Amino acid sequence: DTGLEGVPDGSVQLMLMINSVHFERSEPVESARDYLRRFLRKLAPGGALVYHFDWIDPLHLPREDLVGLFVGAGFAPTAEELPMPPHMPEATLQVSSGPRDHTPRPLKRGFIVAFRRPASP
Numbered sequence: 001d002t003g004l005e006g007v008p009d010g011s012v013q014l015m016l017m018i019n020s021v022h023f024e025r026s027e028p029v030e031s032a033r034d035y036l037r038r039f040l041r042k043l044a045p046g047g048a049l050v051y052h053f054d055w056i057d058p059l060h061l062p063r064e065d066l067v068g069l070f071v072g073a074g075f076a077p078t079a080e081e082l083p084m085p086p087h088m089p090e091a092t093l094q095v096s097s098g099p100r101d102h103t104p105r106p107l108k109r110g111f112i113v114a115f116r117r118p119a120s121p
Helices: 029-042 063-072
Strands: 012-018 043-056 080-082 091-095 104-116
Touching (some): 012 029, 029 063
Parallel strands (some): 012 043
């Protein structure tokens, strides 16, 4: 559920997706593209969806694959890179909060990318 079902198609200039939707390597590509197309329909021509993740887990898609996913869903082929805050290190560790496994997992610094709906079909 995108939470945007009541929003008219083509009416949104800017969407922010901040640490909210992960796309995993094991997820079917077409399913993920279909999901992104639902956001694309809500954007006005030339509108942007800014996708931001602080940290990327090894199970999630890397930036290059994520860009391909958005482009495959119909977003413009050129993604706009936005700078991450300079205080964020290149890598960190995450410890699971589960009751059994507290093994640290390596995380890489994330990225901020703006994807646009093409101005014309």
